[in-house]
Amino acid sequence: MIFDFFLILIFQPILGSFFFFLAPLLFDFFKNRLKELNFKIFVYSFLTDLIFLKPLGFFLLLASLSFLLLSFLEKFLSYHKFYQYLLFLILFNIFFLSSFFYLASLKINWQVFIKIFLFNLIFQIIYLVIKNLLLAK
Amino acid sequence: MFKKKIKNFLIITSLAVVIFLLSSRTILAQAEETLFSWSLNFQKIIQDFFKRFRPTSQDIYKEKYYELLQELAKLKLTLKSLKETDIVKIQQKYQADFQEVKVIKKDALGNYYLENFPGIAEEMIVLDKNWLLVGRIVKVFKNYSLVQSLETPNLEFNVTDIEGNLLGLAKTISNGFLEVNFVDPQMKINVNDFVLTEKGIFPSGLVVGSVVKIYRNQFNQKIIVKAVFDPESSTFLVIKK
Structure with a gap:
């Protein structure tokens, strides 16, 4: 958790193309830790609101809606294999980023969208893999 | 777990809607602006710290100047002829009427946040130190102003x-x-x-x-x-x- 705070407070201001708060939330989502997820989703999204200068609740709304979508997806697909995780992550990021772009600028610029989508997807995969490996020891 | 998660996120989403709608109310929006001002100052400290590890602006200028010189060579323009172009005329035209302003932050979409000065207003034009167009001020807040730059899509x-x-x-x-x-x-x-x-x-x-x-x-x-x-x-x- 300290590492996550460090990521958000120190690196979020200088790397605006990443949404650092999503990776720890996704980790808790896949591990079915709802209590931790609920606490973190409020704290991290409010911090991100302040860094991105968005109205309070902006990122909380986007993140909770995206997680709601993932929860519906659980009805049809489990996540035991890498490609299943990847599918969950891709859908989550597409929904989150398209709603972010639409609400932030009322238009989706696909070039910026693809760049930010790839950055976030790669970061989330690395974060989840490393954290899973560290916890496995 | 499936039903529990759906229920959980439905509750959070409805809470988020309430918080989001409340935050646009006048009193809360004013408090929010003060928070944003603190946040921008904090972010400026972080950015300034990391700027120490990047090449200095002088190095970047040298590099850009060299690139520009190469371009000029291709165009067969000498520095003397460049001085005679409209760029210098524009500098003379606006010389007495500009204000140097510090940049607080640049966001992912290419918008810039500038420090305010007395008399700052929307629609004012923003240039860089070399008098090259950056963008225009689109919103003036209590403590900072938002600039739509040439890096912002759809301008x-x-x-x-x-x-x-x-x-x-x-x-x-x-x-x-x-x-x-x-x-x-x-x-x-x-x-x-x-x-x-x-x-x-x-x-x-x-x-x-x-x-x-x-x-x-x-x-x-x-x-x-x-x-x-x-x-x-x-x-x-x-x-x-």
């Missing part, structure tokens, strides 16, 4: 070539690139040609960038322009209207 304005011939409507794409569609096929445009603003949302004659690619067909031309302002600059100039 549209008319542009001309260096001789003042109208090229067409330029539209910013992203990452400092602009595209100008439906340019007259008879117009002679070369790579590295400078592109200037035409009167509209910006005053005429400000340097936007240089042509990096030209797509030609028998009916029209499409040109891609790269903005030449320094995106990492710590200060910008604001022209007071």
Whole structure:
């Protein structure tokens, strides 16, 4: 958790193309830790609101809606294999980023969208893999 | 677990809607602006710290100056002839009427946040230290102002070539690139040609960038322009209207 705070407070201001708060939330989502997820989703999204200068609740709304979508997806697909995780992550990021772009600028610029989508997807995969490996020891 | 998760996120989403709607109310919005001001100051400290590890702006300028000189060589222009172009005339025109302003933050979409000064207003034009067009102020808040720059997608304005011939409507794409569609096929445009603003949302004659690619067909031309302002600059100039 300290590492996550460090990521958000120190690196979020200088790397605006990443949404650092999503990776720890996704980790808790896949591990079915709802209590931790609920606490973190409020704290991290409010911090991100302040860094991105968005109205309070902006990122909380986007993140909770995206997680709601993932929860519906659980009805049809489990996540035991890498490609299943990847599918969950891709859908989550597409929904989150398209709603972010639409609400932030009322238009989706696909070039910026693809760049930010790839950055976030790669970061989330690395974060989840490393954290899973560290916890496995 | 499936039902528990759905229920959980439904509750959080409804809470988020309430918080989001409440935050747009006047009193809360004012408190939020103070919080944003603190946040910007904190972010400035972090950014300044990390800037120490990056190449200094002087090094970047040297590099850019060298690149510009190369471009000028290609254009067979000497520095003397550059001084005689409209760029210098514009400097003289606005010399007494500008304010140097510190940049607080640049966001992912290419918007800049500037420190306020007395008399700052929306629609004011922002240039970099070399008098190259950055963008315009779109919103003035209590403690800071928001600038829509040439790196922000979907900003549209008319542009001309260096001789003042109208090229067409330029539209910013992203990452400092602009595209100008439906340019007259008879117009002679070369790579590295400078592109200037035409009167509209910006005053005429400000340097936007240089042509990096030209797509030609028998009916029209499409040109891609790269903005030449320094995106990492710590200060910008604001022209007071």
